Amino acid sequence: MTIILYDIPSPFPNKAFSFNTWKARFALNYKGLPYKTEWVEFPDIEALCKKLGIAPTEPKPTSTGGGPLYTLPAIYDPATNTYISESLRIASYLDATYPSTPSLFPHNTQGVQAGFCDAFKAHVSPIFRFGIPQLAGTLSPRSAAYVRQTREEWLGAPIDKILPHGEEAKEVWAKVQAAWGKADEWYALNGGRGVFLMGEKPCFADLLVASFLIWVKTIYGEDDQKWKDLASWNGGRWKRLLDGLEKYSQVV
Amino acid sequence: MTIILYDIPSPFPNKAFSFNTWKARFALNYKGLPYKTEWVEFPDIEALCKKLGIAPTEPKPTSTGGGPLYTLPAIYDPATNTYISESLRIASYLDATYPSTPSLFPHNTQGVQAGFCDAFKAHVSPIFRFGIPQLAGTLSPRSAAYVRQTREEWLGAPIDKILPHGEEAKEVWAKVQAAWGKADEWYALNGGRGVFLMGEKPCFADLLVASFLIWVKTIYGEDDQKWKDLASWNGGRWKRLLDGLEKYSQVV
Numbered sequence: 001m002t003i004i005l006y007d008i009p010s011p012f013p014n015k016a017f018s019f020n021t022w023k024a025r026f027a028l029n030y031k032g033l034p035y036k037t038e039w040v041e042f043p044d045i046e047a048l049c050k051k052l053g054i055a056p057t058e059p060k061p062t063s064t065g066g067g068p069l070y071t072l073p074a075i076y077d078p079a080t081n082t083y084i085s086e087s088l089r090i091a092s093y094l095d096a097t098y099p100s101t102p103s104l105f106p107h108n109t110q111g112v113q114a115g116f117c118d119a120f121k122a123h124v125s126p127i128f129r130f131g132i133p134q135l136a137g138t139l140s141p142r143s144a145a146y147v148r149q150t151r152e153e154w155l156g157a158p159i160d161k162i163l164p165h166g167e168e169a170k171e172v173w174a175k176v177q178a179a180w181g182k183a184d185e186w187y188a189l190n191g192g193r194g195v196f197l198m199g200e201k202p203c204f205a206d207l208l209v210a211s212f213l214i215w216v217k218t219i220y221g222e223d224d225q226k227w228k229d230l231a232s233w234n235g236g237r238w239k240r241l242l243d244g245l246e247k248y249s250q251v252v
Numbered sequence: 253m254t255i256i257l258y259d260i261p262s263p264f265p266n267k268a269f270s271f272n273t274w275k276a277r278f279a280l281n282y283k284g285l286p287y288k289t290e291w292v293e294f295p296d297i298e299a300l301c302k303k304l305g306i307a308p309t310e311p312k313p314t315s316t317g318g319g320p321l322y323t324l325p326a327i328y329d330p331a332t333n334t335y336i337s338e339s340l341r342i343a344s345y346l347d348a349t350y351p352s353t354p355s356l357f358p359h360n361t362q363g364v365q366a367g368f369c370d371a372f373k374a375h376v377s378p379i380f381r382f383g384i385p386q387l388a389g390t391l392s393p394r395s396a397a398y399v400r401q402t403r404e405e406w407l408g409a410p411i412d413k414i415l416p417h418g419e420e421a422k423e424v425w426a427k428v429q430a431a432w433g434k435a436d437e438w439y440a441l442n443g444g445r446g447v448f449l450m451g452e453k454p455c456f457a458d459l460l461v462a463s464f465l466i467w468v469k470t471i472y473g474e475d476d477q478k479w480k481d482l483a484s485w486n487g488g489r490w491k492r493l494l495d496g497l498e499k500y501s502q503v504v
Contacts, residue, residue, distance in 0.1 A: 092441070107359040108451040111441040115368030115457070118434070122374060182370070189344070189362040199360040205367070 003028065003035035004076040006054075008042060010139055010218070014251040015039060017135075017218045022211035023087035023204070024073035029248035030202060031094055031101035035075070036252060042143040042150075046070040049085070057086045064153040088114060091204050104204040113205045116186070116197075120205070123179035124212060126172050130226065133163040134219050173226075177233060183209065184234035187241075195237070195244040202245060213242045214249070255280065255287035256328040258306075260294060262391055262470070266503040267291060269387075269470045274463035275339035275456070276325035281500035282454060283346055283353035287327070288504060294395040294402075298322040301337070309338040316405040340366060343456050356456040365457045368438070368449070372457070375431035376464060378424050382478065385415040386471050425478075429485060435461060436486035447489070447496040454497060465494045466501070 005024060010017040016025060016037075028035045040048055049056065049070040056068030074085040077097070084093050091104045105113060136147050136159050152158050164172045186197070193199035196206045213230065220226045231239040242249075257276060262269040268277060268289075280287045292300055301308065301322040308320030326337040329349070336345050343356045357365060388399050388411050404410050416424045438449070445451035448458045465482065472478045483491040494501075 107361070108442055108445055109359070109361060109364060110443070111438040111449050112361060112364050112368045112455070112457055114438045114441055115371045115435075116364045117367075118438075119367040119371035119374065122371065183367075186363040186366045186370075189366055190360055191362070193360060197363050203364070205364055 001034070001077075001079045003033055003078070005035050005037050006040050006045075006048070006072050006074045006076075007037050008045075008072055008143070009039040012138070012218050016251045017215060018072070019208075019211040019215040020071065020087055021073040022214055023207045024075060024090045025251070026202075026207040026210065026245065026248050027087070027091045027094055027104055027204070028075075029250060030104070030207070030245075031098060033094065033098060033101065040072060041140060042146040045072055049074065052076070052083055054083045054085050061154050063156065064150075087208075088117070088204065091207075102201065104202075104207070106198070106201075106203065109198070109203065113203060116205045117208045120179075120183055120209060123182050124176065126175040126179070127212070127216070129162045129164055129172050130169075130176075131215065131219060133159045138219060173229075177229070180230065180233050180238065184237055187237060195240045202248075206241065206245070209238075210242055210245050213238050217242070253286070253329075253331045255285055255330070257287050257289050258292050258297075258300070258324050258326045258328075259289050260297075260324055260395070261291040264390070264470050268503045269467060270324070271460075271463040271467040272323065272339055273325040274466055275459050276327060276342045277503070278454075278459040278462065278497065278500050279339070279343045279346055279356055279456070280327075281502060282356070282459070282497075283350060285346065285350060285353065292324060293392060294398040297324055301326065304328070304335055306335045306337050313406050315408065316402075339460075340369070340456065343459075354453065356454075356459070358450070358453075358455065361450070361455065365455060368457045369460045372431075372435055372461060375434050376428065378427040378431070379464070379468070381414045381416055381424050382421075382428075383467065383471060385411045390471060425481075429481070432482065432485050432490065436489055439489060447492045454500075458493065458497070461490075462494055462497050465490050469494070 005028060007016055007021040007025065008018050009015040016022065048054070054070070054074045057071045058069050060067050060069045071085065073087055073090060074083060075090050076083050080097060082093070084090050092110060094101070095103050095105055132147070132151050136144050136151070139147060148159055155162055190197060190199055196202045216230055217227050257280060259268055259273040259277065260270050261267040268274065300306070306322070306326045309323045310321050312319050312321045323337065325339055325342060326335060327342050328335050332349060334345070336342050344362060346353070347355050347357055384399070384403050388396050388403070391399060400411055407414055442449060442451050448454045468482055469479050
């Protein structure tokens with residue numbers, strides 16, 4: 001029985017780029033569960049989810065009229081005839097349904113990891129001022145137009161206006177660096193017991209952090225200064241984290 | 253050998269009120285370690301720490317001239333002749349030094365709990381617009397003046413101006429309720445395995461959340477609508493959490 005992972009394609013090698021869908025992909029790879037990818041362009045996500053009965057994950061911003069928002073990742077598991085969306089819910093489902101595979105929430109840490117993920121995303125969010133315009137310039141024309149429109153509605157400003165320049169770019173990038181510095185403090189509290197947050201084995205929160213790393217590496221490329229910065233910050237911790245997950249980074 | 257806990261007194265019964273020092277007090281109580289309290293008024297904290305060689309915990313806001321900021325809780329452990337400040341560092345020290353006592357960071361969860369705590373504090377922070385003015389009205393005149401001055405410097409506005417009124421009070425209180433609702437989502441992810449975040453036993457993050465609860469209950473009193481609201485939100489989850497820690501709530 002092969003699970004289906006619904007992911008969003010990009011023109012980059014391996015197609016996968018989204019930090020949201022990467023969490024689910026990492027989870028499937030880490031658990032060693034057989035799956036294949038179905039690629040869904042951004043503008044087709046809502047129609048697909050409605051057709052298959054995949055639940056929306058959050059409300060649309062009220063400025064855009066509200067209503068349910070459909071997002072990927074989603075999976076279909078033929079073993080249980082179940083569709084599930086949202087990466088944390090997918091990981092929870094996989095932990096519960098396949099208890100003999102490596103756990104992403106060992107020792108009942110699902111709630112505490114959810115809080116960690118909330119904090120990490122809040123700190124690192126200034127990175128979107130760079131990443132979203134960069135992304136919009138690289139997707140297929142249909143998807144790029146969709147990203148441009150929806151993100152502009154969410155942000156209340158055209159994408160070109162959120163990209164910082166000159167001194168402001170330095171200031172925003174310094175905030176991004178501070179966010180990874182904060183995460184470095186948290187990781188350092190594992191007492192040097194491995195590259196992962198809880199020690200020797202990855203947990204869901206590691207997959208979230210690594211998904212941001214792989215997103216930057218993918219949309220900017222390894223030769224870009226942004227990725228080079230990230231790979232060098234905090235004594236190379238983030239490159240080591242991604243290297244530690246390399247065997248779970250395949251796209252199938 | 254009796255540990256000394258340095259705490260800040262208030263005119264309320266049991267004196268203890270600070271959500272920061274409550275974390276350390278809960279930790280000592282939960283671990284069953286013998287300790288006694290030395291009460292230190294707010295304006296005396298810096299001089300005491302400098303005299304004893306207790307490390308500052310963070311920088312003062314640059315608007316106040318910067319420099320090191322000395323805060324409580326701090327402990328002195330005569331068994332190791334060690335002074336330690338900052339509640340998470342104290343809890344880590346106690347876990348490491350007394351490994352046969354119940355662990356606050358089981359399964360190497362120190363980093364992930366630190367992230368959770370960061371997220372919880374960020375969400376719940378609108379509560380300070382009520383709590384700090386309320387507090388300033390109740391401490392000893394010296395301490396109240398100190399809180400009034402330092403918090404005004406930090407907030408960039410007189411304390412009386414941060415207390416919301418009328419419609420704004422409703423809006424800010426709704427943000428506080430939303431914060432506890434977010435925490436409720438995280439707690440619910442423990443799968444109903446007890447009242448605590450990681451299940452049947454409390455962890456450090458529970459002590460942090462409970463310290464905010466006990467702070468509100470103390471500075472407003474049980475008959476105040478603010479405490480009644482908190483105790484009723486999320487199906488009574490927060491009252492149950494505090495009740496679950498009642499046997500670790502003694503002030504000695």
